Amino acid sequence: MEYSVILLAAGRGERTHLEYNKVFYTLNNGKTVLDTGLDVFLNDPDCRQVVLVCSAYDWKAITKKYSKNERIVLCQGGATRQESVDKGLQKVTYPYVFIHDAARPYIQFKEIKALKQTLETEDACLLMVPSADTIKIVEDGYVKTTPIRSSCYCAQTPQCFKTELIKRCSAQAQQDGFSATDDAQVVEQYSDVPIKVVIGDITNLKITLPIDLV
Numbered sequence: 737m738e739y740s741v742i743l744l745a746a747g748r749g750e751r752t753h754l755e756y757n758k759v760f761y762t763l764n765n766g767k768t769v770l771d772t773g774l775d776v777f778l779n780d781p782d783c784r785q786v787v788l789v790c791s792a793y794d795w796k797a798i799t800k801k802y803s804k805n806e807r808i809v810l811c812q813g814g815a816t817r818q819e820s821v822d823k824g825l826q827k828v829t830y831p832y833v834f835i836h837d838a839a840r841p842y843i844q845f846k847e848i849k850a851l852k853q854t855l856e857t858e859d860a861c862l863l864m865v866p867s868a869d870t871i872k873i874v875e876d877g878y879v880k881t882t883p884i885r886s887s888c889y890c891a892q893t894p895q896c897f898k899t900e901l902i903k904r905c906s907a908q909a910q911q912d913g914f915s916a917t918d919d920a921q922v923v924e925q926y927s928d929v930p931i932k933v934v935i936g937d938i939t940n941l942k943i944t945l946p947i948d949l950v
Contacts, residue, residue, distance in 0.1 A: 740785040742824035745838035746813030772841035834894040862895035863936030895919045
């Protein structure tokens, strides 16, 4: 199945304490964070379009390096992640779209394959891993309740949708000023479409802190 991917690289990653966007950090494999994840998608012939979302601050560097690749479409992001996704969605031309954080460079093809297989029967799915920790719901600094741990999962990316579905939900979220922490939440809020869980891998971590820079 042919799909587009929105690769979100518009953040600054200040918590990594780098003086530049963390997606340009060179990993032990000799490639940048951005290129490590990007290559996984570019090596999949089903991925027909990569919408690379970056900030105005990095626009010149991104354009210089990636504008000659015909499969890559460049897009300037917005003030928030959600706004950046919405801008990226306006560039998507294929019937299915994967939305992925460029700061998650360790995505594996086996996970992409599982997501594609899921989209053959579902309109929405995402990678998740069971929580290894007990989760507490906290209000005003006090524990309110403890959900059953077997029901608690940690969301990852890619999060994948029929393009028409996520475009419609995202546009409504923008209109309402609804602030979501991930893309699946937008679909939860503005549709009754079930979102299928695809079990991911704990190695698909998001680079956030200096300890993650290896």
